[in-house]
Amino acid sequence: MVETGLIDTTEGFTQARMDAERAMALNVDLAAGYLALATTQINHDWDWDGAKTSIVKASDLEPGSAEVLRSHPYLARYLGNLDQAIEPSERSVALDPLRTNSYLYLGNLQYAATCYPEAHKDLEPALELNPHAPYAHQWLSAVLVHEGKPQEALEEIALEPSEWA
Numbered sequence: 437m438v439e440t441g442l443i444d445t446t447e448g449f450t451q452a453r454m455d456a457e458r459a460m461a462l463n464v465d466l467a468a469g470y471l472a473l474a475t476t477q478i479n480h481d482w483d484w485d486g487a488k489t490s491i492v493k494a495s496d497l498e499p500g501s502a503e504v505l506r507s508h509p510y511l512a513r514y515l516g517n518l519d520q521a522i523e524p525s526e527r528s529v530a531l532d533p534l535r536t537n538s539y540l541y542l543g544n545l546q547y548a549a550t551c552y553p554e555a556h557k558d559l560e561p562a563l564e565l566n567p568h569a570p571y572a573h574q575w576l577s578a579v580l581v582h583e584g585k586p587q588e589a590l591e592e593i594a595l596e597p598s599e600w601a
Contacts, residue, residue, distance in 0.1 A: 439479065449480035467494035471507050478514055487511050502532035509545060518549040529558075536566040544575055552582045570598040 438448025453476045459469030474490035477483040491507045498504050505528035509521035525542040532538055539562035546555035559576045562569055573596035580589035 445480070449476050452476045452480075465497055467498040467501060467504055470494040470497070471503065474507055474511070478511055484511065484515060500531070502528045502535070502538065505531065506538060506541065509541070513545065513548070518545060521545050522549065522551075533561075534565065536562045536569045536572075539565070540569060540572055540575070543579075544571075547575060547579055547582075550582075552579050555579045556583065567595075568597050571596070574598065 437443045438445055438452065452472060456469050456472035456476060459466065459472065463469070470490045470493045474487045474494070477487035477490060481487075488511060491504070491511060494501075494504045494507065505524050508524040509528075512518070512521035512524075522542070522545050525538070525545055529535075529538045529542055539558050543555045543559035543562060546552075546558055556576065556579050559572060559579065562572050563576070566572070573592050573594075577589040577593035577596070580586070580592055
């Protein structure tokens with residue numbers, strides 16, 4: 437809720453940290469608590485080392501988890517390491533090929549890395565899985581602009597359901 441502006445940032449991240457710490461106290465062998473803590477460490481604290489420690493702990497607990505693999509590129513992107521973000525994101529998609537958000541994130545990473553054909557290719561399955569996914573049409577529209585297809589980009593952005601378009 438805090439990431440979309442529905443509640444106060446400090447209040448939201450304070451609650452998120454408490455929830456993550458409670459989850460870890462209840463079950464130290466569950467990766468989800470460490471991932472939740474990493475999200476707070478990245479988005480609020482800017483504690484890159486702490487986030488990396490949390491992500492590594494989650495990886496140790498659930499090494500084959502698509503959710504854990506999605507956390508690696510999230511931190512790498514914040515640190516400006518797009519080349520390190522794309523490969524684990526691709527593995528996450530391979531592990532969980534029916535998750536729209538995995539394709540969206542990979543497509544957005546490819547876009548940020550100026551790999552427009554790859555971004556286009558990765559955004560297509562997201563739209564096939566969920567034609568109403570927030571930001572999918574917006575990001576594909578941006579890719580189309582960079583591919584020199586402004587008319588297609590206008591048609592695509594008109595399909596965007598998000599009010600933030």
